[in-house]
Amino acid sequence: xxxxxxxxxxxxxxxxxxxGPQSMESPRTPARTVLFERERTGxxxxxxxxxxxxxxxxxxxxxxxRLSPDDAHxxxxxxxxxxxxxxxxxxxxxxxxxxxxxxEHRSMNPCPVHDAxxxxxxxxxxxxxxxxxxxVQITTGRNAARLCCVTSHDAGLTWGSARDLTxxxxxxxVQDWATFAVGPxxxxxxxxxxxxxxxxxxxxxxxxxxxxxxxxxxxSFAFYSDDHGRTWRCGGLVPNLRSxxxxxxxxxxxxxxxxxxxxxxxxxxxxxxxxxxxxxTSFLPAEHVATLPETAWGCQGSIVGFLAPTPSRPQDDGWxxxxxSAPHPPRLRPGVREPPEEAAGDPRGGxxxxxxxxxxxxxxxxxxxxxIGDVGSWTLVPPLPSAxxxxxxxxxxxxxxxxxxxxxxxxxxxxRSPLDPKSWTGPWVVYEGPSGYSDLASIGPAPGGDLVFACxxxxxxxxxxxxxxxxxxxxxxxxxxxxxGPQPPTLGDKPRxxxxxx
Numbered sequence: 001x002x003x004x005x006x007x008x009x010x011x012x013x014x015x016x017x018x019x020g021p022q023s024m025e026s027p028r029t030p031a032r033t034v035l036f037e038r039e040r041t042g043x044x045x046x047x048x049x050x051x052x053x054x055x056x057x058x059x060x061x062x063x064x065x066r067l068s069p070d071d072a073h074x075x076x077x078x079x080x081x082x083x084x085x086x087x088x089x090x091x092x093x094x095x096x097x098x099x100x101x102x103x104e105h106r107s108m109n110p111c112p113v114h115d116a117x118x119x120x121x122x123x124x125x126x127x128x129x130x131x132x133x134x135x136v137q138i139t140t141g142r143n144a145a146r147l148c149c150v151t152s153h154d155a156g157l158t159w160g161s162a163r164d165l166t167x168x169x170x171x172x173x174v175q176d177w178a179t180f181a182v183g184p185x186x187x188x189x190x191x192x193x194x195x196x197x198x199x200x201x202x203x204x205x206x207x208x209x210x211x212x213x214x215x216x217x218x219x220s221f222a223f224y225s226d227d228h229g230r231t232w233r234c235g236g237l238v239p240n241l242r243s244x245x246x247x248x249x250x251x252x253x254x255x256x257x258x259x260x261x262x263x264x265x266x267x268x269x270x271x272x273x274x275x276x277x278x279x280x281t282s283f284l285p286a287e288h289v290a291t292l293p294e295t296a297w298g299c300q301g302s303i304v305g306f307l308a309p310t311p312s313r314p315q316d317d318g319w320x321x322x323x324x325s326a327p328h329p330p331r332l333r334p335g336v337r338e339p340p341e342e343a344a345g346d347p348r349g350g351x352x353x354x355x356x357x358x359x360x361x362x363x364x365x366x367x368x369x370x371x372i373g374d375v376g377s378w379t380l381v382p383p384l385p386s387a388x389x390x391x392x393x394x395x396x397x398x399x400x401x402x403x404x405x406x407x408x409x410x411x412x413x414x415x416r417s418p419l420d421p422k423s424w425t426g427p428w429v430v431y432e433g434p435s436g437y438s439d440l441a442s443i444g445p446a447p448g449g450d451l452v453f454a455c456x457x458x459x460x461x462x463x464x465x466x467x468x469x470x471x472x473x474x475x476x477x478x479x480x481x482x483x484x485g486p487q488p489p490t491l492g493d494k495p496r497x498x499x500x501x502x
Contacts, residue, residue, distance in 0.1 A: 028481060030430050035080055035091060035456070036063050036468035044069045045078070047184045048468050049110040050439040050456040053121060056084045057443055058155045061456055061470065062110035062123065069465045072131040074106045077123075081156050099161050100150045102127040113187030113195050118228050121152045123159070124182045124197050137179035141204045141213040145179050151229070169223050169232040178202040178216045182223070185247045185302050185439045190260070196280050197223040198262070200244045203237065220246040220264040222280040236282035238274045242266055243286055244298070249305035251394045251418045261305070261418055263289070263398065265298045273421055291424040292398065295407050301400035304440040306451055308395045308416065309475065394418060397478065399438040399455055402427045407464045410435035410457050412473075414482050428481040430455065430471060436464035443472070451475040
């Protein structure tokens with residue numbers, strides 16, 4: 001379970017050995033390291049979360065430790081720290097996060113976020129009473145989850161005691177929630193300094209049905225802090241389409257302005273996305289992303305944003321915006337909505353007040369518009385106006401199983417125009433076999449300037465919960481291996497039920 005991974009940054013070819021000749025028929029596959037593996041006792045590791053923390057960066061790999069693969073048997077959170085040593089990642093031993101727990105509760109859904117201003121890492125999680133399954137909470141309308149976090153000021157070496165933030169961040173609104181959860185995956189910090197933790201809830205829409213719950217609906221949202229994590233508040237729910245486990249990214253849309261982008265799991269046959277013009281305080285109505293099909297019953301997925309490469313490079317080196325991927329005008333008011341009986345919530349739209357990110361700071365934490373410098377430098381690069389720049393200066397990566405009927409084959413997709421849901425490419429499969437939850441991170445540029453990404457994901461040979469794997473790849477690898485243009489929309493699956501197994 002231990003060992004080194006990778007090679008010096010100066011030898012990028014050694015970092016990502018491929019399984020065969022590089023061609024359109026045989027795309028290269030990144031090497032992977034198994035960081036957590038199911039034990040003979042039944043002890044299982046699930047729900048990965050990956051956070052890079054400068055300098056270096058240090059990589060924090062969080063997972064749930066479960067007594068069995070079942071959600072109801074989640075137990076506690078564990079961590080492995082990866083440090084860059086002479087260009088390689090040296091992984092430390094497994095560390096139990098003993099303080100990340102409440103008495104008589106099980107700890108689930110690790111969701112860390114880093115405050116670049118103070119250097120603090122906030123690890124959010126939910127503490128669920130006993131072995132109460134999520135489905136039981138949804139059926140009865142009785143929430144058993146608490147919002148908690150622990151903090152570290154030394155890049156994950158030590159952690160403080162747990163804070164129960166349920167009353168502070170949610171308050172009386174929790175009485176109308178059947179259940180809720182954070183992430184899973186990573187949170188983000190905006191250039192304004194706001195910290196954001198992705199989340200979702202099953203809101204009770206009607207209770208009066210002979211004393212039983214009539215209707216609940218899942219909605220994504222975010223918890224946020226504007227005072228470096230001293231206090232936390234709950235943002236508005238994505239108002240229309242059913243949306244669940246989600247992740248966030250700051251998106252600079254060029255002339256269209258800047259937005260907070262939310263990509264969420266949904267039982268509607270494909271992913272859904274929603275935009276916020278007020279840094280996650282509220283969200284505009286969501287829309288289907290037909291080019292990102294869901295696995296049957298859905299699966300968590302990850303996104304990470306980064307500064308688009310300069311368009312001035314020669315087109316044959318893989319950096320050009322390729323055919324069929326020209327930017328599309330953003331649609332801030334989606335036309336595709338659910339029927340009125342499925343819609344819920346009260347959208348609190350808004351205008352873009354001179355751009356969402358009007359107070360840049362010298363440092364930030366990924367996902368973010370971009371980074372520059374060597375692997376130890378995490379300085380934000382504000383987009384510069386240019387007559388030749390593409391409309392969208394932020395690109396997005398997305399990880400999710402490719403299989404439609406089962407969780408198979410971890411795929412990476414690219415969007416060069418995140419505001420357009422049709423802009424996603426087809427997948428580059430980085431692992432063939434059962435795959436599940438994942439988390440992406442941008443870990444900085446190599447000496448040659450090529451951005452390097454990491455993915456922590458569930459994998460196995462028979463099931464997707466046998467191990468947690470780690471791999472790295474460059475933006476150049478992505479551009480060489482994803483299809484050149486957007487993938488044709490496919491919405492073959494019918495909408496599923498209101499809740500789904502994790």
